[in-house]
Amino acid sequence: MKAMGFGELRLVAPRHFPDPDATAMSAGAADVLSKARVFDTLEAALADCALAVGFSARERELSHAPQVLREAAPLILEATHEGQVALVFGNETSGLSNEELARCQRFVVIPSNPAYGSLNLAAAVQVACYELSVAARAFAAPAARERGAASVADIEGLFAHLEAAAVESGFLDPDKPGRFMERMRRLFARVRLERQEVKLLRGLLAALEKKRR
Amino acid sequence: MKAMGFGELRLVAPRHFPDPDATAMSAGAADVLSKARVFDTLEAALADCALAVGFSARERELSHAPQVLREAAPLILEATHEGQVALVFGNETSGLSNEELARCQRFVVIPSNPAYGSLNLAAAVQVACYELSVAARAFAAPAARERGAASVADIEGLFAHLEAAAVESGFLDPDKPGRFMERMRRLFARVRLERQEVKLLRGLLAALEKKRR
Numbered sequence: 573m574k575a576m577g578f579g580e581l582r583l584v585a586p587r588h589f590p591d592p593d594a595t596a597m598s599a600g601a602a603d604v605l606s607k608a609r610v611f612d613t614l615e616a617a618l619a620d621c622a623l624a625v626g627f628s629a630r631e632r633e634l635s636h637a638p639q640v641l642r643e644a645a646p647l648i649l650e651a652t653h654e655g656q657v658a659l660v661f662g663n664e665t666s667g668l669s670n671e672e673l674a675r676c677q678r679f680v681v682i683p684s685n686p687a688y689g690s691l692n693l694a695a696a697v698q699v700a701c702y703e704l705s706v707a708a709r710a711f712a713a714p715a716a717r718e719r720g721a722a723s724v725a726d727i728e729g730l731f732a733h734l735e736a737a738a739v740e741s742g743f744l745d746p747d748k749p750g751r752f753m754e755r756m757r758r759l760f761a762r763v764r765l766e767r768q769e770v771k772l773l774r775g776l777l778a779a780l781e782k783k784r785r
Numbered sequence: 786m787k788a789m790g791f792g793e794l795r796l797v798a799p800r801h802f803p804d805p806d807a808t809a810m811s812a813g814a815a816d817v818l819s820k821a822r823v824f825d826t827l828e829a830a831l832a833d834c835a836l837a838v839g840f841s842a843r844e845r846e847l848s849h850a851p852q853v854l855r856e857a858a859p860l861i862l863e864a865t866h867e868g869q870v871a872l873v874f875g876n877e878t879s880g881l882s883n884e885e886l887a888r889c890q891r892f893v894v895i896p897s898n899p900a901y902g903s904l905n906l907a908a909a910v911q912v913a914c915y916e917l918s919v920a921a922r923a924f925a926a927p928a929a930r931e932r933g934a935a936s937v938a939d940i941e942g943l944f945a946h947l948e949a950a951a952v953e954s955g956f957l958d959p960d961k962p963g964r965f966m967e968r969m970r971r972l973f974a975r976v977r978l979e980r981q982e983v984k985l986l987r988g989l990l991a992a993l994e995k996k997r998r
Binding site: 574575576577599600601642682683684685686688689690691692694695698699702703705706710711712 | 787788789790812813814855895896897898899901902903904905907908911912915916918919923924925
């Protein structure tokens with residue numbers, strides 16, 4: 573959850589807490605565990621929330637109609653303007669009870685393989701946090717390393733060099749050039765050359781030309 | 786991965802395989818493990834694939850520009866028409882090496898909290914499989930239980946009943962009704978009543994009317 577930008581964990585009647593195993597596994601997110609708040613009941617945990625979103629893999633009898641996570645995400649985000657929003661998950665074994673789901677105002681499912689059954693708890697939490705962080709555009713893609721894209725002039729320089737070398741080598745007949753350069757242009761347009769790559773290619777061409785002489 | 790509809794696992798030079806711990810944890814997906822194929826090298830594992838998509842949390846120096854998972858998903862799906870597509874993940878400790886990434890034709894990142902670092906391997910695989918299964922519309926939402934939505938006639942019947950009861954009880958002055966019914970209509974429009982609920986509400990109203998008499 574921390575990797576997706578979520579920091580507030582509330583636990584309802586945990587069997588063990590703090591738990592040395594959990595702390596050991598929290599790898600860099602020990603702060604989330606140490607700030608976690610423990611409540612005796614789900615009702616108490618949700619008391620200050622504007623919206624509680626229950627996650628369930630199973631179809632329920634009495635509850636409101638479920639929404640799939642992707643469709644629910646923008647609505648969940650919208651609700652954060654009104655106050656705290658809780659994402660409510662049941663325990664690993666049995667998920668949320670009907671009574672617990674009835675304390676939620678929305679009911680969300682993560683579509684999955686009906687032949688296999690449901691995600692485990694950690695996987696469901698991860699997917700939910702991921703979907704919400706994408707919907708919120710919480711994190712940019714890691715800044716692409718300065719690609720140093722080649723300029724049009726760089727690329728035209730390369731094409732001129734390539735054509736000259738092709739002619740000079742006898743590979744290309746300047747009177748019947750066919751579609752050689754058109755094909756080269758198409759190829760290199762696809763790869764979006766970097767400046768450094770243009771330099772390398774021209775270096776190679778120059779070396780080949782020299783060798784021939 | 787099975788929960789998201791993926792069935793083919795390839796392992797490159799695993800430390801232990803088969804591993805009794807892995808089998809024990811595979812809960813219902815033992816078939817994926819037992820069908821898993823083991824290769825000595827990544828090159829061999831990818832030999833029959835039309836596309837290899839490398840997942841990495843870190844920015845790389847030499848490789849092609851990364852794409853975020855959500856944007857890459859439709860392109861990855863498209864490639865499945867050409868042949869097998871491999872989703873390539875590195876090990877838990879260090880991810881994919883530059884050499885391994887160089888064997889991939891696409892490079893995908895899962896955006897995450899830069900202050901925390903990356904997802905663990907299982908979480909990254911889960912999120913990737915989820916994103917692709919949603920992009921492929923692989924699984925429908927669990928069929929919503931027959932809601933038995935109330936018809937317009939049912940709802941109008943309820944409103945008429947409600948208004949009559951409100952007037953009869955003295956709560957609503959029929960000469961100065963204000964916006965009471967408008968508010969009720971707005972409220973019940975939001976909840977999208979079911980037939981059964983209309984019946985319950987009308988039963989309640991009838992009981993209240995009877996009591997007053």
